[in-house]
């Protein structure tokens with residue numbers, strides 16, 4: 751497998767009145783926290799990597815391959831969104847099965863991997879239930895199971911902890927660490943919580959005003975007192 755999982759080179763994205771610019775290289779197997787104030791461009795960065803947003807310029811390369819012209823489904827990426835992860839009218843097993851086949855045409859091996867993935871995230875026996883009967887943390891774990899059955903080497907998590915209480919956050923972080931060790935996947939997660947960065951990330955990318963302004967090891971990031979935006983994020987300043 752190539753050493754670099756995600757490489758963005760001279761990537762720009764244009765909205766009516768805005769221009770975002772991204773350059774970065776993420777090593778295969780790293781867990782990277784993506785942080786920064788609201789509107790900084792975190793979701794847009796994910797959309798560029800996953801293929802939901804086409805850049806105006808630049809190159810997106812995943813596992814050494816140029817992704818130009820490749821639809822999201824053709825990319826080696828799974829995304830877990832903060833909300834709307836699950837279809838309310840489908841059973842938990844079917845919601846996970848969608849990760850294998852969008853028309854839910856699963857063979858025996860597919861059905862077995864759905865059961866195995868649910869068991870792996872601690873939801874064995876939940877197969878026939880509906881999403882509405884699950885807690886927020888359980889629903890996030892169903893989304894994780896769906897990502898697991900897809901077996902894509904790059905996992906993007908958009909605020910995976912946002913809807914969770916502190917105990918659930920710790921459980922989710924532990925599960926993600928275990929899954930990362932098992933699958934050797936590259937993981938990027940958006941978070942607004944320094945605590946989540948400390949327990950899960952190897953590196954931190956900090957975005958401001960449409961650009962990656964810092965990209966460094968987690969220890970360096972967490973000991974920062976500047977720039978002001980980072981100090982504020984870390985709770986060292988009331989600016």
Ligand SMILES: Nc1ncnc2c1ncn2[C@@H]1O[C@H](COP(=O)(O)OP(=O)(O)OP(=O)(O)O)[C@@H](O)[C@H]1O
Pocket residue numbers: 765766768786787788789790791792793794795
């Ligand atoms: N489809 C779009 N059309 C126009 N502007 C957009 C579009 N998508 C994003 N933007 C703008 O681009 C900037 C970056 O948005 P983005 O959603 O990536 O930020 P973010 O860091 O994820 O914010 P948040 O933490 O609030 O989710 C914002 O100013 C946003 O208004």
